[in-house]
Amino acid sequence: MEEVARVVLALEEHDVAEEVLHFLDRTGRARVVATASDEHQLSEAVRQLEPDAVVASPRLATSAQLNGSALLAVDTSESVQTLRRALKAGAKGFFLWPADRGELARAAARVFAPGARERETLGRVVAVYGPRGGAGATFLATHLAASFARRERRCVLVDLDLAVADIGPAVGAPMDGSPRTIADAVPMGDELAARHLDELLWQHPDGFRVLFGPNDVQQSERLTAKDVGPVLEAVRSAADLVVLHVPRGMDDTVRLGLGLADVVVMVLALDVLSFRAARRAVEAAGMDDRCSFVVNRATRRQISPRDVERVFGRPPVAVIPVDRRVPAAQDQGRLLPKRSRAGRSVDRLAAKLLEQLEEGS
Numbered sequence: 013m014e015e016v017a018r019v020v021l022a023l024e025e026h027d028v029a030e031e032v033l034h035f036l037d038r039t040g041r042a043r044v045v046a047t048a049s050d051e052h053q054l055s056e057a058v059r060q061l062e063p064d065a066v067v068a069s070p071r072l073a074t075s076a077q078l079n080g081s082a083l084l085a086v087d088t089s090e091s092v093q094t095l096r097r098a099l100k101a102g103a104k105g106f107f108l109w110p111a112d113r114g115e116l117a118r119a120a121a122r123v124f125a126p127g128a129r130e131r132e133t134l135g136r137v138v139a140v141y142g143p144r145g146g147a148g149a150t151f152l153a154t155h156l157a158a159s160f161a162r163r164e165r166r167c168v169l170v171d172l173d174l175a176v177a178d179i180g181p182a183v184g185a186p187m188d189g190s191p192r193t194i195a196d197a198v199p200m201g202d203e204l205a206a207r208h209l210d211e212l213l214w215q216h217p218d219g220f221r222v223l224f225g226p227n228d229v230q231q232s233e234r235l236t237a238k239d240v241g242p243v244l245e246a247v248r249s250a251a252d253l254v255v256l257h258v259p260r261g262m263d264d265t266v267r268l269g270l271g272l273a274d275v276v277v278m279v280l281a282l283d284v285l286s287f288r289a290a291r292r293a294v295e296a297a298g299m300d301d302r303c304s305f306v307v308n309r310a311t312r313r314q315i316s317p318r319d320v321e322r323v324f325g326r327p328p329v330a331v332i333p334v335d336r337r338v339p340a341a342q343d344q345g346r347l348l349p350k351r352s353r354a355g356r357s358v359d360r361l362a363a364k365l366l367e368q369l370e371e372g373s
């Protein structure tokens with residue numbers, strides 16, 4: 013039996029259809045088996061292919077024959093009329109593209125095997141992304157995980173940097189003897205259950221757990237974004253909060269991590285190229301509405317945190333000062349205590365993010 017939801021996709025706008033198709037494929041939980049651009053094609057595809065789900069615009073869905081397939085309605089704008097149409101067509105949900113892409117991926121996965129996938133709670137996802145090298149993504153991801161744990165949340169830090177995989181040494185984990193990594197989780201796919209995760213996650217003394225990146229190049233070269241999708245879902249079911257340490261660049265794994273995130277912490281340095289890289293990343297991943305900008309290593313420079321508002325339309329949620337204890341601690345695999353300068357700022361950021369995430373749940 014196939015392990016992914018088979019989806020027929022029917023959206024009027026070709027570009028949007030392409031984006032949704034690639035996104036669903038990348039989640040590893042859904043596969044688009046046919047696309048349709050009018051109601052006749054849609055009815056025919058449903059009749060022939062009997063998909064697990066139809067992802068369609070409300071207009072096409074109301075005028076086609078869906079033969080009882082689960083309908084997930086998608087549109088790029090939300091109006092009373094589109095919502096009414098979605099309702100009339102019996103949609104299981106309405107998803108605004110691209111803002112609700114994470115929700116869409118989860119809904120598509122649930123459609124396939126409601127019993128197995130319908131978990132009571134799935135952890136919220138915070139992706140930490142430094143668009144330019146050395147901005148401080150690793151520092152922030154590790155310290156946010158510790159702050160969430162301090163606030164009594166079950167937190168798992170996942171190293172999605174499959175090539176560099178430096179979260180282990182950054183948090184002082186014993187890396188000799190090939191510890192269990194994300195590569196060990198992949199072969200279990202959908203079967204990955206809480207009890208397996210207990211064996212795969214490393215417990216940090218500060219209370220959060222860690223899923224390490226691959227131990228070596230061979231391991232990392234075998235992994236694809238498709239493999240990683242089910243692992244992330246399993247991790248979410250075992251956590252209140254998942255902190256994704258997302259590498260630079262914009263490959264499929266990066267897009268998967270950013271796409272699943274409820275909040276993307278965009279780590280900026282106060283320099284022109286960092287802002288430029290952030291602008292490009294926001295555009296490439298369609299994540300403007302989910303981005304929280306954080307200025308790290310702030311000193312008096314020509315560019316100031318105020319420029320964040322000018323460039324991105326909103327002020328930074330946190331400005332983390334330069335703290336010379338950060339590199340020293342990172343080199344020794346230690347996390348800074350909460351009372352340090354930078355530690356205090358990250359802790360306040362964690363509190364803000366929690367408020368934002370839990371307000372919306």
Ligand SMILES: Nc1ncnc2c1ncn2[C@@H]1O[C@H](COP(=O)(O)OP(=O)(O)OP(=O)(O)O)[C@@H](O)[C@H]1O
Nearest residue numbers: 142145146147148149150151309334335338339342
């Ligand atoms: N607030 C800070 N004050 C002083 N040094 C910092 C601060 N944040 C990070 N650093 C230091 O800057 C360097 C880069 O930080 P980090 O490794 O977290 O960045 P990164 O975005 O993960 O980089 P890469 O792109 O290489 O993965 C490290 O030496 C780190 O210790």
Ligand SMILES: [Mg+2]
Nearest residue numbers: 149150151178
């Ligand atoms: Mg890093």
